[in-house]
Amino acid sequence: MKTNQIIFPLALALAAMLATTGCKHAPVGLTRLPGQEAAPVGGDGSGPTIGGGGTMGGDNGSTGINTTQGGGNTAALNSFDNMVDDPAALAANTIHFAFDSAAIRDSESANISAVASALSANAGDKLRIEGNCDERGTEEYNRALGERRALAAREALAKAGVSPDRIRTISYGKDKPVDPGHDESAWKANRRDDFILLHPKTGV
């Protein structure tokens, strides 16, 4: 009888690497999220393999990612640091959408005007528009749809005289339902833009 012993030299190498690197020496430029504890795979002794285990080497610092140039561009968001959420201020002005639509209905014009007025009343205030969807779409499709809903409101506010630079958009897709139900009334309530007024932090 032929014996085909399964040995995982790469897994052993990986385990050794984990033991030696740990989290003590974070490479320069890596962004560690607040509260993030590294949860590396492979500490269970059996070791993970991809595609039979022949391809898991070479991921220790040779990813091709230049840590000094990566990181995206947060400049546009930094101007929204040091602001405080005031979710109550415009809670009554949430706007709603038709199924699978990002078009702002004429019936929402009073809400758009109210949001524009609030922003014009205090030049230091800013706005976060949170776009949301009902559950009847695929996840990433809805994430894009929620963003389109938020951007549509930003455009409407721009037409009403608000500088788009004062407005930040975020899509929650179907991840932040106001009504977690699974019926028409829940779906209707969840297809929405919430407007969060942002005040400057005092003393900053």
Added chain:
Amino acid sequence: MIAATPLLAQENGNLHMNERIPVPGMTPPIPVSMSGFTGEGAEVLKFDLTVQGFSFVTPDAAQYLINGSDAGGISGNLTDKFARRVLLSRSYNGASLRRQAHAFADDIVLAVTGKKGIGQTKIAFKSQPSGYGAGEIYVADFDGHNAQRITSDNAIVAKPAWVPGRLALYYTSYALDNPDIFYHSLTSGQRRKIAAYSGLNTSAAASPDGAKIAMVLSKSGSANIWVCNADGTNLKQITTGVEDSSPVWSPDGEWICFETKHNERRRLAKVPAGGGAVQYISTTGAANPTEPDWSPDGKWIAFTSQMGDFNICVVPADGSAPPTILVEGQNPSWAPNSRTLVFNRSLGYRQVLSVLDVFTKQDKDCARTTGSSSQPAWAK
């Protein structure tokens, strides 16, 4: 036990019959009969072979016989009943019994089909305790076993995607109060922001050579497909549609397939990875396509169709045949073998992972992780 006589695929005339014209959902499975295995060993072999096009039948109806034992480790042999030949006779030790059984399943697949099995591959996915909102990224064996949590942010996460050939993921996380794209090395546990522009940063997909990333950004004022280098530099907008989502690469790296809207209808389309004219992909009969994934052999595009329910569909990438609607589900991701998909399907109001053999339409649910699991990505 008879000495091992492993056969190469081309030596077995019956094999090509199975390979000639694989029709999604319509291809007869390869009938096998199994004896001697119990418990976990039998379970693993049945799972692995079912989702790679084998069916378990009585010895009389089988073309291949699998005999063996899982006492003190997996040992077994594979006999071609028609050719009256033993194709495989092996015993396994080391690692876990599950791993040994996966390895035996891989050897059976190789002996019968000439193709590399998927028994020892990995998937990544997201799991949400509430079915929506905050969740974490996990990595598991392709059958859902040995799941390990990768993130610990208690934040909304989305769309894990493997870097080909590496133990590394891209994914979207709201941990910094914005949907941003992160690169996460599973060997070091370190991660870094790749895209954190104003607005939406999501749906990262690594190019086949790992050198580039396609993704959805809304920094231009609408959600469109962008491409950058793996380090986030050399950012370029590729599409300008009114709605674009879910980019994936063709295996030759030449094209990016994505969902878009054309004449008020959701369509699948492809665009040259460096930018250029958009070409629409016909999915007539499978409305509202989203979430495409291009098979590693280049032949198929799997996608989700929304017609009331969500359905997993496949269409030839060259448009030579209409799409086939397979099973209820979302988020299909191809295995390295270009015939098996992992996807999520509804179980009540939660999502569970399931694995589907496209050609025989046989599927099995993965072992479950707490909560609602979705957006699986198969490591390639």
